[in-house]
Amino acid sequence: MHVPDGFINAPVSVAAGVVAAGAVAVSLRGARRELDERIAPLAGLVAAFIFAVQMLNFPVAAGTSGHLLGGALAAILVGPYTGVLCVSVVLLMQGILFADGGLTALGVNISVMAVTTTVVAYAVFRGLVKVLPRKRRSVTVSAFVAAALSVPAAALVFTLVYAIGGTTDVPIGRVLTAMVGVHVLIGLGEAAITAFTVGAVIAVRPDLVYGARGLRQKLQLRVGGELVDATPEPALTPSLTPSHRTRNVWLTGLAASLVLAGVVSFYASASPDGLEKVAADKGIDARAEAHAAADSPLADYSVEGITDGRLSGGLAGVIGVGVTVVAGTGIFWTVRRRSTTSETTTTAASTSPTSV
Incomplete structure (x- = not known):
């Protein structure tokens, strides 16, 4: 659903950029509370994983393909604020290095693919886990429903943006x-x-899944006529495992x-994705513009100068994963460090003696 340049006019693109910048700023502040010693090392990895899976277009219907947007996955694994940042990092890397998603449309893409999917998915997820039985399976089911609803929600928001600032005269109902x-x-x-991904992580390290924390009620036993808290089940409590398991x-x-x-990724569907197909069928792409980074050596997920398609695409994907994990990890560790410094300063100030 990467929106290219030329689909949305300049004023609305600027407005979307302001909205996206505001959302990122809020997320940076919120992420300080989410990026603890467990989440911080994994946030950059989540961004890299989303980048990788977005390369795997899967067929849907009538010559159309789709790919992961990632907002739901990121929100559930590392938290909603950090999730917005994860998807935003992916979109930034894709737009600058791979000419995927217009640079003037970056604000639209962040608003649609990062903010909308994350907010909708996490709201649905939290609502479901509150009413479903407090079990691991409930987390997986909630993740499925939340992700399923987040994608059409993003499509709806794009349509609203296009209704306001679309560059072609297409009946909005058809779009x-x-x-x-x-x-x-x-x-x-x-x-x-x-x-599948959330379930796989829960099976190995449930304490690393942000959305699964605190879901199991305390077990109480009656001892001598009184209720006593039993030892919590380790699966859904903060991990006491050595740090090397997190590294693993x-x-x-x-x-x-x-x-x-x-x-x-070499075996991914070559059919146009949902937005590309709709744009071609309905005429939305009549005023699409060439990407500003079309001459990038990694444009279209291939490495310039390498003629073998399999090698070129695979190497581009590996480079993309590497760049994304380095950029994401750097950003999240910086946010985490600032949060730790701020907490230390606040604690020092509150415990320091005051002169009378």
């Missing part, structure tokens, strides 16, 4: 029907990927991302 219809199907693929999870996730981007 709405086509966009939401195809993205309902794409949402099912998003839901399957999200639920990180390395496993990075290896999976590299394999997906470098090898599996």
Whole structure:
């Protein structure tokens, strides 16, 4: 659903950029509370994993494909504020290095693909886990439903943006029907990927899943006529595992991302994605503009100068994963460090003696 340059006029693109900048600023502040010693090391990896999986277009219907948007996955794994930042980092890397998603449309893409999907998904997810039984399966089910709804929600927001600032005169009702219809199907693929990934992490390290924290009620036993708290089940409590287990999870996730981007991506569907298909069918792309980074050596997910398609695309994917994990990790560690420094300063100020 990467919106290219020329779909949305300049005033609305600027307005969307302001909205996106505001959302990122709020997310930077909110992420300080989410990026603890467990989440901080993994946030950059989540961004890299989303980058990798977005290269895996899957077929849906009528010559159309779809790919992961990632907002639901990021929000559930590392928190909603950090999730917005994860997807934003991916979109930034894609736009600058791979000419995927217009640079003038970056604000639109962040607003639609990062903010909308994350907010909608996490709101649905939290609502469901509050009413479903407090079990691991409920987390996976909630993740599936949240992800499935987040994609058509993003399609709806894009349609609203296009209704306000679209550059072609297309009946908005036709655009709405086509966009939401195809993205309902794409949402099912998003839901399957999200639920599978969240379930896989929960099975290994449930304490690393932000959305699964504190879901199990305390078990109480009656001893001598009184209720006494039993030892909590380790699966949903803060981990006491050594740090090397977290490193193992990180390395496993990075290896999976590299394999997906470098090898599996070659077998992805070549059909246009949902927005591309609707744009071509309805005439939305009549005023599409060439990407400002079209001459990038990595444009269109290929490496300039390498003629072998499999090698070129795979190497571009590996480079993309590497750049994204480095950029994301740098950003999130900086946010975490500032949060830690701020907490230390506040604690020092509150405990220092005052002169009378």
